[in-house]
Amino acid sequence: MARTTLARVSAPCAVPGPDDYPRTVPPRTPMAGADEERSGLMTIQRRRRFAALTGAGMCAAMVVTACGAPSEDSGLSEEELDCATYEEFGDFTEEKPAVSIYTPITDAEGDAFEQAWAPFVECTGIQIQYEGSNDFEAQIEVRVTGGDAPDIAFFPQPGLMARYKDDMVPASDALAERAAAGWSEDWLQYGTFDGTLYAQPMSANLKSLVWYSPKLFKDNGYTVPETWDDLIKLSDTIAADLAGTEGAKPWCAGIDSGEATGWPVTDWVEDMMLREHGGDVYDQWVSHELPFNDSKVADAVDKAGSILKNEDYMNGGYGDVGSMTGVSFEEGGLPILDGTCALHRQASFYSAQWPDGTEVGPEGDVFAFYLPGNTADDKPLLGGGEFVAAFREAEEVDAVRQYLASGLFANARMKTGAWASAHADADPANAADPMMQLTVELFHDEGAEFRFDASDLMPGHVGSDSFFDEMTQWINGKSTGDALDAIEETWES
Structure with a gap:
């Protein structure tokens, strides 16, 4: 041999x-x-x-x-x-x-x-x-x-x-x-x-994904959304259906990651920048041609907030919106398995966080769908x-x-x-x-427009420091304007 x-x-x-x-x-x-x-x-x-x-x-x-x-x-x-x-x-x-x-x-x-x-x-x-x-x-x-x-x-x-x-x-x-x-x-x-x-x-x-339970969708007649508006309608429907279940909400998340706490929120913002303004504006934001406190960035943060800071949507299995800061990234999506959460936005690498024995697939215990763009044809993709x-x-x-x-x-x-x-x-x-x-x-979709994770491209004192920190404070109640002003100040320092 x-x-x-x-x-x-x-x-x-x-x-x-x-x-x-x-x-x-x-x-x-x-x-x-x-x-x-x-x-x-x-x-x-x-x-x-x-x-x-x-x-x-x-x-x-x-x-x-x-x-x-x-x-x-x-x-x-x-x-x-x-x-x-x-x-x-x-x-x-x-x-x-x-x-x-x-x-x-x-x-x-x-x-x-x-x-x-x-x-x-x-x-x-x-x-x-x-x-x-x-x-x-x-x-x-x-x-x-x-x-x-x-x-x-x-x-x-x-x-x-x-x-x-x-x-x-x-x-x-x-x-x-x-x-x-x-x-x-x-x-x-x-x-x-x-x-x-x-x-x-x-x-x-790929980061532009939403994890879900195929069985929950099948049992309740839910369909995978093709546009952002479809996603919001689905979230509203699930919120109504779960209204009588203690501790259950449509969405769940965890943003605690030690010194990197807050990075899951920055991924949300980056996805919204791509969806709202496209790759060219995204690039200007990364290179600081577009200030961090520009209205375009504020629009993206607020769009992320329409889910992340919505008490009717968050935080299934864990508590209110603020509970996200005390839940680890690794545990963020796990309530999908017990039915107290239906949706969790996280990257393809989240596959490794499901417990042993969890079947990942379209007919399995969990799977993911594309976080939709504003239209069914748009495919902005955030990743690394x-x-x-x-x-x-x-x-x-x-x-x-x-x-x-x-x-x-x-x-x-x-x-x-x-x-x-x-x-x-x-x-x-x-x-x-x-x-x-x-x-x-x-990645092969004709409408795909890829951009690398913005926080990984920005200077470290911004991308992995102030951006993370201020988005954590934003989850805890800080206003969009104040959070973005604070990040902009660190870029200029």
């Missing part, structure tokens, strides 16, 4: 546990047959036996190099790998160069990336050394300024990435062309500096994602960047776990679960 290229071990014959991460991954051991002579290099179609990692086989695969071939019940399955699929990225099987990738993505998510690109590693010969860190933001600065930058880094915040634009390697012409074919300008703008693409998008998460930047100029680094910019990688990564991409060639059918499938479908 061919040996797996995923050769991360903590000790001989010992499967790594949670405490072994984050980690630096040693270069992969090439599979048997990797050094066979080939004529014509890239002109001959190469096929190899490849050990595909699935489910429980992931752990078994980690110890193959140290412990020999896996047993029959290891969870590994062999399939024919057609290396012709990867010829466009080059042939490095003779020199087997290493490319380091540094990211904030650790544990099982990191494993899923390695599983996705294992065929690329095997066919091209490039040895990807993956390192995930829970201290990425601080350590990337130390490494870049100290002359120890990784070859490639995955940045979750364009604002953070922009600090290092003078250290990054611009995209090659081929990479820029590939990226332009895969993503809309809505996405590419966040990796472009002074008119030059430096970092292409990779993953995508990682961007791929490079700090070393080399053919093998460019090859990895091009692979990560391809639909081939996007589809491979979606198959290895909960993950979504806005890449034009990402097939929703390859998504690992219904939530990720919905996410990809919405």
Whole structure:
């Protein structure tokens, strides 16, 4: 049997546990047959036996190099790998160069990336050394300024990435062309500096969603709203239907998140800015061409308040509007499960907060629908994602960047776990679960207009300080005007 290229071990014959991460991954051991002579290099179609990692086989695969071939019940399955699929990225099987990738993505998510690109590693010969860190933001600065930058880094915040634009390697012409074919300008703008693409998008998460109980909707004849007015009518109907149920309200939320308390409210405001004023005005607000206390921003905050500060709507399962500040983000939507709440606006990543055994899907215990725009055709989308930047100029680094910019990688990564991409060639059918499938479908909608989370783009003392703080005080009764004036003062200071 061919040996797996995923050769991360903590000790001989010992499967790594949670405490072994984050980690630096040693270069992969090439599979048997990797050094066979080939004529014509890239002109001959190469096929190899490849050990595909699935489910429980992931752990078994980690110890193959140290412990020999896996047993029959290891969870590994062999399939024919057609290396012709990867010829466009080059042939490095003779020199087997290493490319380091540094990211904030650790544990099982990191494993899923390695599983996705294992065929690329095997066919091209490039040895990807993956390192995930829970201290990425601080350590990337130390490494870049100290002359120890990784070859490639995955940045979750364009604002953070922009600090290092003078250290990054611009995209090659081929990479820029590939990226332009895969993503809309809505996405590419966040990796472009002074008119030059430096970092292409990779993953995508969606925040413009409302979680609900499909069973509650079916039992009561509720339909998924297609416009904002439909959403308000639905909220009114549910409020009337729940009027006799103690503690029940149409909506529920929690905004407590430690030092980041208030961020769920800022997401509401950002969604309303997109719905009320569109992407161009949103961009002006992010860059402070539009002051924070402008009437357009006030309109968006008040629109969010039509739900968030409505005592008839909030806060199912927990209390009144003010109770939101004492409920954690993680617990905010849980009353949906006991019927004391019907609706919870939160991102696709909220899937991880439902208790074990909760079925997420259109026929399950919970699912989500798109937070509607003002019309059924409008699809303003608020979200985030990682961007791929490079700090070393080399053919093998460019090859990895091009692979990560391809639909081939996007589809491979979606198959290895909960993950979504806005890449034009990402097939929703390859998504690992219904939530990720919905996410990809919405990003592909003809009416989609995407914008990155504004608070992540603003200066830190505004986006993650005063914006969070003032929106928390706004929930507790501070007026819209006073809250926005206070935020504007911090921007000018």
